[in-house]
Amino acid sequence: MFEFGEGAAGSYVSQATQQRVKRTAVVLTALLVAVFVTIPVYVMIAIAVQSPSSAFAGGSVQLFVDSLSFENFRVLLTETSTPRYFFNSIVVTASSTFLSTVIAVAAGYGLTRFDFTGKTLMARAVLFAYMFSPIVLAIPLYVIFYTLGLLNSYFALTLALTAISAPFTIWLMWQYFQTVPIALEESAWVRGASRTRTIWDVVLPVARPGYISAAIFSFAVSWNDFTMARVVMSQDEMYTITVGASLFLDRVSIGWGETMAASLLIAIPPFCIALFLQNYLLQGFNVGGLE
Known part of the structure; x- marks a missing residue:
């Protein structure tokens, strides 16, 4: 041995x-x-x-900064269409985030509180829809928007971005609403509150981390989108900042410095949102069954 x-x-x-x-x-x-x-x-x-x-x-590229200069930012704001690109991004991002969050709250609550045949299958099918790459949806959506005459409009891009983010946010809210005790709603109903009043005064305050997480996710999808904005918008003045920044390298007077400055400006809003709302984000994903 x-x-x-x-x-x-x-x-x-x-x-x-x-x-x-x-x-x-x-x-x-x-x-x-x-x-x-x-x-x-x-x-x-x-x-x-x-x-x-x-x-x-x-x-060669000098990575050690000897002196600060805001020349790149000045060029962006005064000699390019960057302010317009930012405005376009803000409009479609805010619209898509709001629409996606409202749909997620409504659908998630309905899937949780109402019983109907195929409810679980429907919820899983919604999540499965999120597995498709945006480029797979881009061509069908382009054909639809072209047929309806909606190309180069905020409305079309908002719908396209919502179609990308809504499946996951619906599934997230479905998971989160399952952690909200039905007893809270029943207590409000006993006191004479309507379902609408109960949702507004009881359910939504308790579910705040969930729908804030859904809103953050929708914001990230919309703000960072490139594919849908490039397909739906074909006019320069309608481009979002992600598409606009990619065009700087193709221009004679704009180079890497301005492109990096634009990239830095693009990164600031997501960084601030993640910094100040990280507690809600963690609570939403953990309690929502995504830990």
């Missing part, structure tokens, strides 16, 4: 050692991810806040 000595293969490894190994692995993985994500962001910021002559001095 073979006997393993202390420390040999097959010997007992203490739980404390296992925990240290796991903790070290988690920390190393987090550091690798942080480096992988941070380096492109730093390069973007470094190029954006330097003048083109400084950022590309000597024929």
Whole structure:
């Protein structure tokens, strides 16, 4: 018979050692991810806040910022259609976020509180619809909007973006409303409140983390969209900021500095929303059954 000595293969490894190994692995993985994500962001910021002559001095990219310059931002705001692009993005993002959230709350509540044949199948089918890539939906939607004469309109792009985000937000709210006790509504009904009043005064305050999470998701989909905006909008003045920023590299007078500055401006709103609403986001996804 073979006997393993202390420390040999097959010997007992203490739980404390296992925990240290796991903790070290988690920390190393987090550091690798942080480096992988941070380096492109730093390069973007470094190029954006330097003048083109400084950022590309000597024929190479200078990643160490010696002096700050807002020349790239000045060019964007005064010599390009960036303000118009931002306005377009704000309009369609706000509209799509609102519409998608309202649909998600209504559909999620209906799937949770009303019984009908095929309810679970319908809810899963809604989530399955989210699996389709936007490019798969782009051509059919283009044909529909072209037939209806809705191309190059905020309304068409809002509907297209809602079609992308609504399936997931509906499923999210369906999951979240299952955690809201029906007893709260029954208590309000006993006191004479209508269903509408109960939803407004009782259900929605309790479900706030859920629909805020749904709104954040819808915002991210709409704000970062490129495919639908490029397909639905064909006029330059109707482009969103994501499409507009991609056009800067094709112009003679606009280069990498202005493109990085535009990218930095695009990144600021999602960063602020994630920073200030992260607690709602975590609560919505965790309690909603997505942990």
